[in-house]
Amino acid sequence: MPTCPAGHGSATTDYCDECGVPLTPSPPSPPPSPPRTARHCPACGEVLEDGARFCEVCGHDSTKPAPAPAPWSVVATADRAWFAEVCRREGPDIATVTFPQYCPPRTFRLVGAQMTIGRRSRSRGVEPEIDLSGPPLDPGVSTLHAVLLANPGGDWDLVDVGSRNGTVVNGHADPIAPNTPVRLAVGDRIMLGAWTVLTVQNAGAQSR
């Protein structure tokens, strides 16, 4: 009886019949990246010049340990200016949407490797970490609207995963391209739906 790396005896010979790991390890795909000799900045992950002590990007002293990653968060608010802008852009069905009377700001701490932005849907089995289903409900936010992906450097990328009404950053005239990561900076405003704005914050940094 073959035994898997975790020590389970398995009746099947291809995958462990207890934990599912492959028993005849195939080369992992994608193939492992070649070993790097370059050094990386402990703070932001940027490649360091040969022999350099200070990072040219963030200025961190590489002889010092990395600073504790500052907690990022986004604050969801109902934004009257964005609502007016959506009306001006003649968003679909905007005539049927009213600006909510009461919408307390909601703060979502960014943790883990990714945070999904959307609306909880039992029928589709979607439970986004940043759940904008309200109340109040913004009808322009898709069930699966966008995803925030953590970067090794500690900052975050925004990816629109094919939302119906698109995602705008900082009031730009065009929505961001779907399925293309956009690097976020502290203070950025992610605008979506009819009136929702997510403001990127970092407790350890100043807003721009």
Add this chain to the structure above:
Amino acid sequence: MTFTVEVDQNSYLPAGVGRVDAIITVRAPDTPVAAPPADALEIIILDCSTSMSGDRISAARRAAAEAIAQVRDGVAFAVIAGTATAEQVYPATGTATASARTRAEATAEVQRLRANGATAIGTWLALAGQIADRHGVDRPGGVRHAILLTDGQNGERVAVFQSALDAVVGRFTCDCRGVGTDWRVDELRAIASALLGTVDIVADPAELAADFRAIMAAAMGKTLADLALRLWTPRTARVKFVKQVAPTIEDLTARRTESGNLRGDYPLGSWGAESRDYHVCVELVPGVVGEPALAAARVSVVRGDEVLGRGDVLAQWTDDPALSTRISRGVALYTGQAELAGAIQEGIAAQERGDLRTATARLGRAVELAQAVKEATGNDATARLLAEVVDVDPATGTARLRAEASKAARMTLDSRSTVTVRVRG
């Protein structure tokens, strides 16, 4: 005999995510080994309540005669007339073996049926269950199928009906047809769903005979009874759901029976030369980025303990968003269609309650989803049924319920809401 089991999924997951979705296509061999006809059983259940008077009972008699004519020689069959009780019309007890003589006798008995009495569907199912059991004693592997025709609401208390339905699950499969517009779609859907059959409306009694002929032709094509989908998942995994998604949507999650260490079986009913799609969703403990793919689920089609086909659902973790954000076309299309079916059913239910606001919102959403299905597959069957019930202003996208829509149009839409379109190519 081997079934093909194909898996459509994106096995790449972003770090920290454990949800794995896959569409499993199960295809029977083109010419499945034909079961000896004597193994098969066909039960025809006709509503003979007072409401069936007039056109309907005569249409039902014609339809039953049509169905009887389709029963192949050697197949066991029986006919039940349902009112407040269930009465066996032919043969007097047990089952008859189809031949020219027995078919003629049964047809003659059916012509004598009169409409008089109440509607107690639970008792009809109970009698069909007894007939199926007696038949199954000597022929355990046979296909046992019933066809149920009614035109009105069930008169039984909900609990009575539910326990009668629960008692016959797994003893036979049942296709349900409603005549006219006085029956309830949710009642017949509950029966068809529990008994792994179909539900549809026959708005015009004149179409009944053709519909019965089609059902019987399909039933006679089923040669393999009591298949099951066996799902293995790793120790740390949780099965979120198992759904049939084509040809119709049917949630099987709650029907699991444990069949061994980390294995569970989901009933698939009887099969002919056909293929069906299943959506399996498993929640894993997220693994390490860059490790080789592991088995997230192993799917097999079984009859008893005989494995007819198998496939694997894999999972591997990556930090490349280009890999992990790809969504399998099949998963996307069927997820949309499941939401579409839900939106239609909720919308129609809201309209019946008189909650027109919710009805407009849900049916308006259904129109959008149906449009997406049409764009993805070229099939506009649901979009056309919806267009009879709800109008969408092409300029503003605002939905409006059509006041002039017939009840039959709404019931047709509701009955067929779970019929899905397959992914092409």
